[in-house]
Amino acid sequence: MSRRLPPLNALRAFEAGARHLSFTLAAAELNVTQAAVSHQVRGLEDALGVKLFERRTRQLELTVAGRRLLPTVSEAFDRIAATVADLRLSELDAPLSVTVTPHFGARWLAGRLSHFWRNHPEIDLRLHHSNRVLDLSQGEVDLGIRFGRGVWPGVVAEKLVPVERVPVCSPALLEGPHRLREPNDLVHHVLLHEQDHEEWVG
Numbered sequence: 001m002s003r004r005l006p007p008l009n010a011l012r013a014f015e016a017g018a019r020h021l022s023f024t025l026a027a028a029e030l031n032v033t034q035a036a037v038s039h040q041v042r043g044l045e046d047a048l049g050v051k052l053f054e055r056r057t058r059q060l061e062l063t064v065a066g067r068r069l070l071p072t073v074s075e076a077f078d079r080i081a082a083t084v085a086d087l088r089l090s091e092l093d094a095p096l097s098v099t100v101t102p103h104f105g106a107r108w109l110a111g112r113l114s115h116f117w118r119n120h121p122e123i124d125l126r127l128h129h130s131n132r133v134l135d136l137s138q139g140e141v142d143l144g145i146r147f148g149r150g151v152w153p154g155v156v157a158e159k160l161v162p163v164e165r166v167p168v169c170s171p172a173l174l175e176g177p178h179r180l181r182e183p184n185d186l187v188h189h190v191l192l193h194e195q196d197h198e199e200w201v202g
Contacts, residue, residue, distance in 0.1 A: 006047050011073050011077075013040035017041055018070045019074070021060045021062075050063070095124040096142055099141045101146065104145060
């Protein structure tokens, strides 16, 4: 069956204005202007063909029609809000799946897990140790912790911890025709890296 309902924003404006008996307070609650609330309420009155408020100087009063409509609209919004809250809680009950590299998990994360679980016992944290770059959009995991500059397409990356990087070498490279004295001297030597030269940039 088709439902002939007024616009939701108009009903929200009416319900807030009726609760506060003030368009100004309703506007503050809805984060809009007082004029917007007044406009929405007038549109609702036009759509229903009835007057919902008696507008007096610095005072609002509900008409008979307004008093009749208010409890129904308030109950409907309360039920919607309660159902949405339940849905959000059920989503929080789902496990949080995090992928980390084995080195990071063992050397940095492991010692902090007890503190996390003590402060967030409601979170079912599941860790996946892997060096693979996973596609977060496929639902394999909820988030990943990886080392890099954070420029990865299709994801939102936030810096977690600062990392200091220094080159290391055999003492033998401090001697000879191309001995290391400054960073530019590295061009004469083989650079060891994991996958690319990203860590040697800058």
